[in-house]
Amino acid sequence: MGGAVAALVVAVLTLAIPALGVSLGLWFFLLLTNIPGIGLGVTALAKVPDTAEVERFLRYTWACNLAYVAMSVVFLVPVLVLVAVTAYYS
Known part of the structure; x- marks a missing residue:
């Protein structure tokens, strides 16, 4: 279970990259959000009894x-x- 939590934490921490892109005014970085990783991490935690x-x-x-x-x-x-x-050059 600890590995599943670690994977989910890393997936959530990857949200820093789109946040950095948006803070720079580059809105297309929102397309790089790791939604599949977060969803699969939550699914892994939901399936805890079945190893x-x-x-x-x-x-x-x-x-x-x-x-x-x-x-x-x-x-x-x-x-x-x-x-x-x-x-x-500025």
């Missing part, structure tokens, strides 16, 4: 979290470069 189901949804949650972080890096790096270039 096979918890493990299955736990794997799905971690896969969503990993894919989300990789996708966020792909989107965040160009934005940070753009901000740095804009700050340099």
